[in-house]
Amino acid sequence: MKEDGAGNVMAYGSSAKVTLQSHYDMVCIGRAPKIETVVENGWMHAKESSLGADNGIGVAMMLYLIQKGVQADFLFTNDEEIGLVGAENLELEIRTPYLLNLDSEEAGKVYIGCAGGEDIYVKRDVDYFTPTVPGRRYRLLAETPGGHSGVNIAQNIPNAITELCSVIAQNAAMEAASFRGGERINAIARHAEAVVWMPEGHEPQIQSPCVRVEEIDALTVPLLREGRVAAKALFGFAHGVRGWNRELDLPQSSINLAGVEICEGVIEVALSARAMSNEDLSRLVDQSRAGWEALGFESRTEGRYPAWKPEVNDFSKRVLEAYRKIYPDASYAAIHAGLECALFSERYPELQIVSIGPTILDPHSDRERVDLESIGKVMQVVSDLSTV
Template identity: 30%
Template sequence: MNKIKDIQPAEVWGIFDQILQIPRPSNHEEKIQDWAVRFGNNLGLETLKDEAGNVVIRKPATPGMETRKGVILQGHLDMVPQKNSDKEHDFISDPIDAFIDGEWVTANGTTLGADNGIGVSAALAVLSSKNLKHGPLEVLLTATEETGMDGANGLKAGVLKGEILINTDSEDEGELYVGCAGGEDATALFSYTEEEIPAGFTGIKMSVTGMKGGHSGMDIALGRGNANKVFFRILNAAGEKLGVRLASIDGGGLRNAIPREAFGVLAVSEASVSDFAALVDELTETIKHELSATEPDLKVTIEQTEFPAALIDKKTQESLTMAVVACPNGVIRMSDSMKGLVETSTNLAIIKSDTEKKTILCAALMRSSVDSAKEDLASRIKAVFELAGAKVTFSGSYPGWKPNMDSAILKTMQEVYHEKFGKIPEIKAIHAGLECGILGGKYPGWDMISFGPTIRFPHSPDEKVNVETVQKFWDFMKATLENIPEK
């Protein structure tokens, strides 16, 4: 077996194989949206695409199931575009090069898009099935979930008719999710002036690579390093001891991905190059020792590069460096009510200079299941960057999803799972931004739950999905739909 479409269950993997061929990074989803519309139309089902880019497909109940509560199967169409620095890949035009690696399916140097492509594939497989029993069914495929939940925010009330929302965007088989964290974006913008490069300096490119990155919610508790933090930790020491100057910085790529790489162009006095190299080696070894369990492949390299045209002024460099060093990052607090769950966290995801605008953008994504804790974290980040002279703004706030332990669909799925697999699934909340919080606000009467197969390292080029759990996920979905309660 060497083809994705040949894996069992073929009805799910065959659709996922089609999705792999369609570029669908966030904010470039027209092709996958049009494909989804054609998919529904080709089945002869009522299909619509709304102004926000969401696709809704309706399938009537199978004979004898008309009195069951209406179900909405929900997933998002976009994927996170992350690749290794040495990988040639254009996410806007190139298909994903996926392959089978033992018990897993993964991709060659890029994100796979199993988040949320497998869930979408299963929902569409239900629409394609001619023998699966189910009540009134709707499939909701949302737009631009990964960078702002735009589709969920843009969905209008009254479009959907069902009473139960089953989200397919969870990533651990055998677990049912009944709550999630809310989130908010923080943006700090520095303006700088250019300074001439002093005589006797040379251009040096410093690169932080080899880090694992990952999902800034799901993986934030794993203790992985942050490439932006590593870069500025070294720059802070080099600036103080050797007068190293910063010309440009390009760290991280997406707010919801832990930054794996950071690159900057520096100016170093010719007399200090060897001392700078020694400092980089020493600090790299120190940081690798601190992160030995999570970042064994961390690398910090320096090489001579084309002389920069100008430098970021010294005052802004110092203010930026101190702000990045001081900025909260990672897990802030664990949950008091649910063991092992992160309550509040933040990810200093992007630090990027713009030589044309003479600005430096610092972007973070804050998450919390406690709104007041999220607000407190926002005030801390604002204080750090405003004290450093940056303009701070907040945007994209979305609510969390409060667990309902009396949920009827939760009880049904617990019973179904126990009957099929001989054990009770774990009930959990997730430290990530599922769309359920937003969708539940628009449809407050919905009974909601989330589940999925096992996916590891989403939002990074190490992303992979476990083959065996996709089969269980599919079997569980079919059995659940056959056992939906009466209206």
């Protein structure tokens, strides 16, 4: 067994033909990492937290096969959820001709392609002013279901930041003292809150069912001079799907309004862009940066990872054949989310890669759950392929 400087771990088999690979980190939402599992009607979920089936199930399968003495190579990667960091900085040798990634989330699908992505951060200084007329302060609180910024982006899940800022934008007399929202760069914002002020004679009008208001007090406090401009920019930003791939029947490109925070006189907005081709990704990132820069924001990017172009090869055919013994309707697919497969494919052009996994719904949220029956079926497929 070997470990590299990025925290990746490889357990080498003596006569391995295939490398099994999963990441061992998770997105912690709610009470996680204090996880209390619950099993209901054939599904496992966690009480008031994300479950970590993404990608804990893959890790569990690999540990089971190690205990069984299967002679495959087992690669456990680190920090996938914060930008595929472990895979990007892999120092361990992949010595087999085939790699089976266990980080997909729909049983019966043989994944042979994924989106590329890049994170965008924009910021600008903010000034404050003190109102000269009496008024009252309120707290706006937005709460939405949340979800994975790639897998769930086409489901029209409300974004808490968008919903919060819609209230500020739609109340002409409302000024903001502060606002913040979002949890993780790769999660649709679930929570957002703002402290706002309105002059006497005006009360907040709330149209969004996701937002509630609490009256605080009548203290005179500094207000953001650019608060309404920032709120309108956030409300007007086109969070969600930007283009559709009809051939693959999934988003071609999308962008997630992931977070906003004001700290020490600076407002910073975090965005996560995805696309099924590297060309579309570059275009989306450039357009997004240009739009915010036109509003006086500075921009930077980080965490870029490439798209994994769908390709049918000998290994994918073998995986599909094995899968159809368990799932007769199994088929090829691609996913509008980042998989470490893209980085492995870029680094090892001759490596044949496929991704499979059990059915996991709503990852990166406290609604995450895994179909227990699908785990057993996928385990059969993985066992068959571990000694190809």
